[in-house]
Amino acid sequence: MAVLKLDQLSIDRRDLFVPPVDDVISVLNQGLGKYFKEVSVSFTECPNLTSHPFNLTSAGSYFAYVSDKEIKV
Numbered sequence: 001m002a003v004l005k006l007d008q009l010s011i012d013r014r015d016l017f018v019p020p021v022d023d024v025i026s027v028l029n030q031g032l033g034k035y036f037k038e039v040s041v042s043f044t045e046c047p048n049l050t051s052h053p054f055n056l057t058s059a060g061s062y063f064a065y066v067s068d069k070e071i072k073v
Contacts (some may be wrong), residue, residue: 021043024043028041
């Protein structure tokens with residue numbers, strides 16, 4: 001089996017585009033509005049998911065609410 005030598009790998013670093021949250025909300029509202037009668041999208045702080053009952057290794061950052069349904073992102 002071949003051994004991967006990390007010091008021989010070529011690594012390129014690129015800055016990623018991170019759209020403003022308001023732009024994401026607007027796009028989701030428009031896109032979902034084509035398929036649902038009522039749509040409401042908002043971003044809010046996520047609860048600490050490192051505590052019971054989730055016990056994840058790191059805290060989350062956002063929840064997305066679509067209409068009256070809550071979707072984790």
